[in-house]
Amino acid sequence: MAAIHVKSNARHGLRLHPLSVRIMHWINAGAMIIMIMSGWKIYNDDVIFSWLRFPDAITLGTWAQHGLQWHFFGMWIIVLNGLSYLCYGLISGRFRSRLLPLSLRELIATIRDALTFRLSHDDLTHYNAVQKLLYIGIMLVGILVVLSGLSIWKPVQFSELAWLFYDFQTARLVHFLCMAAIVLFLIVHVCLALVVPQSLLAMVTGGPIIKDSEARLAQRPSAADAN
């Protein structure tokens, strides 16, 4: 078993996006679409902003109860998958090696490069400061959308958590604003993936083999030992 494992590792190397990350990414993408579209259905039953109603064509479910059924189905996938992803990222060292360090100086430099069209996309394995900030930010929004959602779902059973969101309607507003942030992220994320198609491809095939031995050590200590 071990021999086969090492051999296979030597041939393919460690990819930018390991298979587990790719699986979790696409499960999240599908579940997120379910949560957003069914959430719009639920929102329409009692709108927060009188000027905003989501057209039925882009909501999920025939009536409100179907939107609720989808939402409380999708929540299991998004939470279980999200927890696996966070655990994986923290334990494997992926978050530390990809998203840190993040400096203000680098951030300003990246924005300046982007505005003057000098931003380089040659190296997919290195995230620029804006990417780092967005990925960290969207993970925090992801945590917040789940916590505010739990406060709306169980304001009495989880009253200690709900208390953090002040009251029921403010928890609802936070949940809505998190959705808005996720939709904005999604638009930017998809547009950039289309502008740099090899980044989209990498999330399917795994992308280039990473050279960084430190990341490799952090991600697959057993494989590194075997080598």
Next chain:
Amino acid sequence: MSIRAPSPSIFRPSSGIPQTSLQEHEPLVRDINRRNLLRGTVSLGALSFLTGCDVKDSSAVRSMLLAVSAWNDRVQEFIFRPGHLAPTFSESQVVKPPRFNAYYPIEDVRPVDAATWRLALAGRIADKRPWRADEFNALPQQELIIRHICVEGWDYIGQWSGVNFRTFLERIGADLTAKYVAFKCADDYTESLDMATALHPQTILATKYARESITDPFGFPLRLRTATKLGFKNPKWVTAIEVTNTFPSTYWSERGFNWFSGI
């Protein structure tokens, strides 16, 4: 506790429910939800990219969603904290009059005549004598200033008083180990609660709102008010209560809303 032989339920047709077709298809009925849950889950990946397609309305998907909703009932029962009290509020925050909720508009409310109204009791209850409206005033009164949360998303703070439901159930000799308490209403609405919710300290049979008799649209002469359920789980104009171990389906659960709907 002595429980008399259960009388025929007022919630079931007097002729009884024909069981033959259910018995004939019993293996199929037992198998169908589990199979559809698996199939539905497996096809999720494909499904999420096909939401424009009518596959989302297929019966396999629908029964998968209902199976998940039934699973969510069990999860909510598990996380329910019997002694945990819902937040309460001050009298200055009370909204008057309360906000109306029903499956029809407020204009269609048919007032109940308190003089002829009776509360019928059925099922696993020792003393099934019907109750008159004025008898509820003789029992100890409890007041709740709690948040009403509608499944649609709106909420308001209301001030309800009446008889603690556990006290009432004990008074009539109900079997508190039974699974469900079912309600029938003057407007043909049906609702049911799990026993843990029925026995929660903030579940009452309300007769007053903001210290005055409840008005017609809000359930006169008697309604249920519990702090741990969504608004629609609080039946108004209650005319019958049954304590039972047989799952009593309800107006909204038959229409796809989650049965437990705890908050």
